[in-house]
Amino acid sequence: MRRTILISSLLLALSGTAMASQVYKWVDAQGVTHFSAQPPQGAQATTINTAAPPPKPSAQEQAAPTFESIADPEQAAIDEKVKQQVAAKEAERRKYCENMRTNLAQLQNNPRVRVEEGGEVRRLSEKERQERISTAQKSIADNCK
Structure with a gap:
């Protein structure tokens, strides 16, 4: 078989x-x-x-310079700096989103949430807890993917 x-x-x-x-x-x-x-x-x-494959590019076509090789080193340094800044902002945004999701889960799963204000610990009312839940949900929807 x-x-x-x-x-x-x-x-x-x-x-x-x-x-x-x-x-x-x-x-x-x-x-x-x-x-x-x-x-x-x-x-x-x-x-x-x-049945023949397409012809291979000529040596001249293969050796054609790319945009990166034409650009001056000063511009390349600026581009690298911008890429690092964007990566840092993205990491910061991811951490913020992770914290907001954790806070939202705590607010939704725990009806007795306590906060420290002015050195004193107090319990949030149900209205305050719902307001914080809606604020966290809006923040996540606006800032997180």
């Missing part, structure tokens, strides 16, 4: 190249290029190899 499946798979894989037909290319009297599976009558046609 395995042998039959293996042979069938191989034949199926190879059948694509066996079924590929010739493609002919020619230019008519008006200068229009045509492609067809059959050669034209009374005109010179060239065959196109459809």
Whole structure:
């Protein structure tokens, strides 16, 4: 059974190249290029190899300078500094979002939340707790992905 499946798979894989037909290319009297599976009558046609991979880029195309190699070193230093600043801001935002989600979970799961204000610890009323929950949810929706 395995042998039959293996042979069938191989034949199926190879059948694509066996079924590929010739493609002919020619230019008519008006200068229009045509492609067809059959050669034209009374005109010179060239065959196109459809199984060949596309040509590799030339050495000149491969050695083409990139934008980064053209840019001056001063600009590269500025770009790197900006990238570091953006990364630092993103890390700060992630930490803020994590803290807000933790606070929201605490507010939602604990009906007896205590806060320290002016050196004294007091319990939040249900109204204050709901206000803080809505504030935390809004903050998360605005600032976190």
